[in-house]
Amino acid sequence: MAASGGSAAADTEVPATRARQRPTLPRPGTGTLVRAAVIAALLLFVLFALPQLMSLYYVDAMTQVAVWSMAALGLGVLVGRVGLVSLGQVAVLAIGAWVAARLLFATAQPYPLVLLEAGLITMLLGTLIGLPALRLRGLYLALITLMLAGALTVVLATTNFPNGGPGFLGYNGSQVHIPPIRRPSIAASDPAYFRYAVVVAVLMFLLVFAHIRTRPGRAWAAVRQSEPAALAAGINTWFYKLWAFALASFITGVAGGVLAGANHYLYSLNFPTYYSITLLAVVLMGGAYSLWGAVIAGLLWALLPSLLQNWGVSADWLTILFGVGVLQVLTTAPRGLADQVPKDLARLGRAARGLARKRAPSESSAG
């Protein structure tokens, strides 16, 4: 860059010194620091204060929020970052839960290792499916994920989830007393497991954050804006799309593992095909593009039904709401609540300020 204020005579000196200086990293602005501090404070509150304030019923609900936020995060990476719609993420969750349950029964491995393995195996399967499927265009990719999820649901209804039985499937149909899926020794109680789930969720969010800030994130943004342009710019679009698939599968697989420990008992009824559609709905409503959107999606999915159930309102109203939400998001607010609510609040703020100014015309300057 041009030397600022250096005279022509000193040109030879100044550039040389400047060249020897190492470029300094940009210091994070106050805005970023404030936001980081707020998030950290919120996390501390959630981890330590929240379990004391809530009844066990809500602690369980919030554990589900943590799990489904991760699932929503995975889907959000696909839909929001890359523009791929998957209508089978709940099937992926089921795979993660199945693998984790099988490992937890069959081995005595520590929990974090089991979660990692569940995530990696799910990632492998997701990548294998992505290899042929990613050649399809958007609509057909969505439909094939729906098809594969449907097929898996049928298979799971017959093979069932592991319950301590023998063989590869680990299912014992005739057992009367089914052992529960174990939890980590440090987090056996419900509030402790809630904290464990939140920590795992935070790690997954950090993983995605790291991706977004580095090369994959930039490649995904390029693909999302215009795939032909990205191709022309020399980006290996297929590879980065596969990477997104792998990342989403990994996160969802880990979420499945956490779900296995949360529920203690898994049944194929817990993973019906239409859940994948509802998951897409909450991800769209929460905002597929933002990380906060995944949290909102998790809250919509797991906390709202618990609240409604407590108040005696049928959860079907939520299904209807989510359907309406999908229609609304697709026709008006493509970025979902996470983007819309701050905008609406800002608009509200401006309107309020305008009203305040009108009420006190003597204080305003030129009216």
Add this chain to the structure above:
Amino acid sequence: MPSWQDFEPFIVSGLALGGVYALSGVGMVVLYQATGVVYLAFGAVGAMGALIAWSLINAHAPGWVGWLVCVAFAALVTLAYGMVFGPALAKRDPLVKAVATLGLTLVLFGLMDLLWTTSGGQSRAITLPTDNGGFMIGQIQVTWTQVISLALGIVITVVTVVFLRLTKLGTAMRAMANDREITATLGVPVRRVEAAAWLGCGILAGLAGVLLADLVALDATTLTFLVISSLAAALIARLRSITITFAAAIVIGLVHDLLTPIQSLSNYRDATPFVLAAIALLALSSGGGQVLTRSREEA
């Protein structure tokens, strides 16, 4: 391995089921060609129509009134959806249009569970008067309902092919599939053509709802997601050819029912449409998964 006798009744039921899948699949293909929308709520509107019919019949209304209301309901909801959300999403990607119909599916699904709850183990059933009559082909019992299902599938397929090729409205629909903008500039009333397509699809959804409620089960979840079997047939035809949709639908119906007597595979037979569609889609990808295509004819 079961004997031929064990398979025989399932050939008949498979053909009947295939007939209904065919009439659903044809409806979806025509709608896609005319509007670019893959109508995933097809099953849900039929299911809700069937449940409304069930309620009416339970309240001692005559059977034919119930069926008529079912078809009318499905047609009206589909038309209303098409007229409200069609223009709003007209310029968007087919994926967005399809996901929007999923929104409609969720709304209907929630309404159905709210109004006709199945908790408490209630199960409902529907019988058509044509269930009782029938005839024998050799050792196999064939009911009139099954004959109607297959016949309707064949008739709708033939009528649709003739309609698209020979009538003015049909040609207009084919033109819109090729290029909506140019069709509009040629003076074709595109909104009216779209409305006709939505209405036709809705009527077929109602018919399919009635027949599937009788042939399979009157259960909201089952009926809503049976659309996937018809969708599979449509996908095998690349959302383009009516006759291939028919053939694929018959095959899907047959394979699904013929797997019933085979012990080792019987439990997995519900995966038939999913597996066949997945294979078809992957075969599609090796043919033409281009990033840029303009016309729906090159789906």
